[in-house]
Amino acid sequence: DTAVSQTPKYLVTQMGNDKSIKCEQNLGHDTMYWYKQDSKKFLKIMFSYNNKELIINETVPNRFSPKSPDKAHLNLHINSLELGDSAVYFCASSQEDRVNSEAFFGQGTRLTVV
Amino acid sequence: DAKTTQPNSMESNEEEPVHLPCNHSTISGTDYIHWYRQLPSQGPEYVIHGLTSNVNNRMASLAIAEDRKSSTLILHRATLRDAAVYYCILRDRDTDKLIFGTGTRLQVFP
Numbered sequence: 001d002t003a004v005s006q007t008p009k010y011l012v013t014q015m016g017n018d019k020s021i022k023c024e025q026n027l028g029h030d031t032m033y034w035y036k037q038d039s040k041k042f043l044k045i046m047f048s049y050n051n052k053e054l055i056i057n058e059t060v061p062n063r064f065s066p067k068s069p070d071k072a073h074l075n076l077h078i079n080s081l082e083l084g085d086s087a088v089y090f091c092a093s094s095q096e097d098r099v100n101s102e103a104f105f106g107q108g109t110r111l112t113v114v
Numbered sequence: 115d116a117k118t119t120q121p122n123s124m125e126s127n128e129e130e131p132v133h134l135p136c137n138h139s140t141i142s143g144t145d146y147i148h149w150y151r152q153l154p155s156q157g158p159e160y161v162i163h164g165l166t167s168n169v170n171n172r173m174a175s176l177a178i179a180e181d182r183k184s185s186t187l188i189l190h191r192a193t194l195r196d197a198a199v200y201y202c203i204l205r206d207r208d209t210d211k212l213i214f215g216t217g218t219r220l221q222v223f224p
Contacts, residue, residue, distance in 0.1 A: 004157075033212075041199070043158065043214035056211060090157050092212075099146050099205050100165075103212055105157030 003027050006091050006106040013081055014114055021076045021109045023091030031055070032074035033103070034066060035090040043090070049074050081113045118202045123219040126192045134187040134218050136202030141182050145206045149176065149187045150214075151198040158201065158214070161187065197222045 004025045013019050025032060033056075034046040048056035052068040063079045078085060088110050094103040119137040126132045138147065148163040162169055162176045164185075169176040175188040189196055199217040 035214075042216070043152075043201075045211055045213070048211070092157075099144075100163070102148075102160035102163065103150075103158075105159065108155075108157050 002106075003104045004091055004093055004106040006089075006109050008109060009107065010110050010112075012112045012114065015081055015083060017081050018077070018079045019081060019111070020078070021089055021091075021111070023074050023076070023106060025072055025091075025093040025104070027093055027104060028072075029093040029095055029104075030071060031094050032068065032071075033092040033094075034074065034076050035092065035105075037088040037090060037108070039087070047074075047076075078111075081111075083113050086111055086113045118204060118215050120200075120202055120215065120218045122216065123221065125221045125223065126189075127223050128193060129191050132189040132192045132196070132220065132222075134189075134200050134202075134220065135184065136186070137184045138202070138204055139183045141204055142206060145204040147176065147178060147182075147185050148203040148205050148212065149174070150201045150203065150212070151196075152201070152217070153195075153198045161200070163205075192220075192222045194222050194224065196220065 007022045031050045033048045035043050037043045046060050047066045049068045051071050065077045068074045088108045090108045091106040092103045095101040146165050149161040150158045152158045162174050164176045177186045199219050201214050201217040
């Protein structure tokens with residue numbers, strides 16, 4: 001069983017469209033994250049949720065809206081997609097005792113905006 | 115956020131030990147030292163973490179300097195599958211962040 005799974009793996013879409021990326025973890029973790037990895041391979045945290053509540057919201061355009069229907073899911077919805085949104089997006093999860101625990105990452109969703 | 119400094123790249127031959135250094139001179143007393151790696155086209159993968167004492171697990175060893183201002187990830191016998199970008203990260207008790215730096219790209223040659 002995959003611990004953290006994301007869908008879709010690849011997403012190609014036109015500018016201006018709205019799209020969603022889904023993430024599910026079966027580890028029973030309380031905390032989930034979204035990271036963005038740009039073309040220079042720099043990994044940057046976007047959001048963190050703990051028990052369905054937003055904990056971290058880095059400087060991310062408000063076109064990006066995370067949604068957590070339950071603590072096993074954290075979906076990322078993106079409105080009015082722009083060329084600069086093209087990147088690989090990673091979902092991750094960890095236990096609540098975060099500092100002394102490991103995070104598990106999904107395989108990533110490669111988003112290409114054309 | 116406390117920062118880490120790593121060499122951009124390192125090389126190793128297969129079956130040889132690899133020592134990946136990390137400097138973190140601004141580490142605070144509550145920061146844990148975490149190491150992750152990212153294989154090509156995959157998500158980051160946990161390797162090891164520690165606070166003060168050296169740590170060993172099935173993947174690697176972590177040697178932490180006595181003043182905690184530096185640490186070294188040790189791969190005892192590098193394999194081709196260990197070729198990846200290795201990230202040294204400080205994770206503090208008060209925030210919920212894994213802040214990734216630029217990491218060290220490890221190349222392993224047969």
